Amino acid sequence: MIILHDLDDVRRCCDDARRAGRTVGLVATMGGFHEGHRSLMRAARAGTDLVVVSLFVNPTQFGSGEDLAGYPRDLDGDAAVAAAEGVDVLFAPTVDGMYPDPPRTTVHVAGLTERLCGTSRGTHFDGVATVVTKLFAIVGPCTAYFGRKDAQQLAVVRRLAIDLNLPVEVVGCPLLRDLDGVALSSRNAYLDPQERRAATVLVRALRRAADAIRAGERDPVAIRDLAAATIATESRVRLDYAEIVDAETIEPVTCVQGSVLLAVAAFVGPARLIDNLAIHATDDQIALDLGVVAEEQSA
Numbered sequence: 220m221i222i223l224h225d226l227d228d229v230r231r232c233c234d235d236a237r238r239a240g241r242t243v244g245l246v247a248t249m250g251g252f253h254e255g256h257r258s259l260m261r262a263a264r265a266g267t268d269l270v271v272v273s274l275f276v277n278p279t280q281f282g283s284g285e286d287l288a289g290y291p292r293d294l295d296g297d298a299a300v301a302a303a304e305g306v307d308v309l310f311a312p313t314v315d316g317m318y319p320d321p322p323r324t325t326v327h328v329a330g331l332t333e334r335l336c337g338t339s340r341g342t343h344f345d346g347v348a349t350v351v352t353k354l355f356a357i358v359g360p361c362t363a364y365f366g367r368k369d370a371q372q373l374a375v376v377r378r379l380a381i382d383l384n385l386p387v388e389v390v391g392c393p394l395l396r397d398l399d400g401v402a403l404s405s406r407n408a409y410l411d412p413q414e415r416r417a418a419t420v421l422v423r424a425l426r427r428a429a430d431a432i433r434a435g436e437r438d439p440v441a442i443r444d445l446a447a448a449t450i451a452t453e454s455r456v457r458l459d460y461a462e463i464v465d466a467e468t469i470e471p472v473t474c475v476q477g478s479v480l481l482a483v484a485a486f487v488g489p490a491r492l493i494d495n496l497a498i499h500a501t502d503d504q505i506a507l508d509l510g511v512v513a514e515e516q517s518a
Contacts, residue, residue, distance in 0.1 A: 220302040222309045226317075226357050229310045233271065233358050241268035243361040245387075247354050250274045251291035251405030252300040254513040255395045259364045260304040262392050267362055271308040272301050273354055278314060279322070280346030286489075291405050310357075317353065326352045328375045328382070331469045335371050335482050336493065339459055347372055348379050360386035367510070368394040368402050370480055370495045374469055394495070394510030396422065403513060406490040414488035417455035421483055422509070424449035424461070425496040428481055429507045432498060437475045439463035450485055459484040459491065466497065475500050 223229050233243050244267030246259045263270045274297055281287035294311060301309045325345050332344035355363070363380075365373045377389045395403045400422035401415070410418060424446040431445055447461040464471055466478040481496040497508035 220298070220306050220309060222298060222311060224311055224313065224316065226312060229271065229308065230357050230359065232308055233269065233361070236269040237360065243267055243358060244270045245354065245358050245361045245363045246270070246272045246306075247351060247363065247365070248272060248274055249276045249290065249405070250293065250297045251408065252297045253403050253405065253407075255366055255368065255403035257300065257304055258395055258513075259366060259392055260301065260306055262364050262390065263362070264305045266364075266390075269308070270306045271310055271358055271361075272306045273310040273312075274301075275310075275312055275317060275350070277317075277346060277350040279318075279349060280343050282340055282342055285340075286406075286409075289409075291408055317350070322349070325349050326379060326383075328378050331371070331375050331378055334464065334469050334471075335460060335462060336484060337371075339484075344372070344375055348375055351376055352379060352383065352385075355380070355385050355387050362388045362390055364390050364392055366394060367391045367497065367508075368404070368493065368495070370466065370482060370497070371469055374467060377467075394508075395513045396510050397513060402492070402494045402510065404490075404492060406492060409490040410488055414455060414490070417453050418487045418490075418492060420450050420453040420456055421485060421492060421494045424483060425481065425494060425509060429496055429509065432475060432500075432505060432507065437500070439472055439475055439479075442475065442481060446481060446483060450483065455487060457486040459486060477501075 244263030246263050276290050298309055326348035327345050328348050337344055373391050380387050380389050399419050401418050427449050428442050428446045443461050443463050450458050461483045463481050466480045472479050479498045484493045499506040
């Protein structure tokens, strides 16, 4: 594996690979690698010839008072993980390299970014969409792998790739959970043991909602309220939102039908955690996706 910091070096490396008839895979990250990141690297390794992992804590997607300064940073440790997963290029740019001048151009995906996390993190998705567009421009034609835990982000990235006619195939990969059910996240490192136990209420809420759906409940308000009430039983957790939306448009739905998402976010100690239940419902069938346990994925 090579570590590159310069944008032109990465572009040149990817262009050379394509000229040689090789395919390029991209995993865009902010570091703090865990098993979820590893799963994306494995998917890219299995599906493409040259695997590029970007490692960049993007300041434009953090709002005032958020955890930009404290976000986990460990280049050496992350590089060791990436090398162990067979990554070819670890792209670790500097802030000045990605934003040499104060940016005047922002990518905004209307409609998909105003709800859910967009309500409490007003500029977050503009920062995400802008930096992802820049990464797609640097790496060029590729297959990009994103985790389904960040379901709203995945919908935003898919939409911007379509709307901007970018030569990128966006692939969603399974949401991964730890053995206690907590969705894998770099921000889990912020939690002390008591907060970690409290964080399991999010997956318990999703499981209760899943049970209600299996029993025939199709009213999104009732399902949402059930999830919210479950989270409210944990005093260490403060609910940000629990909502059911269309999985593609992030618009509210009046009935659980088609592909929809029960998304939750909550503050647990110093961390803001997100989680979701993916639902596909037809008149006679229901499919629920709560993700997989990380050990099952690696096996």
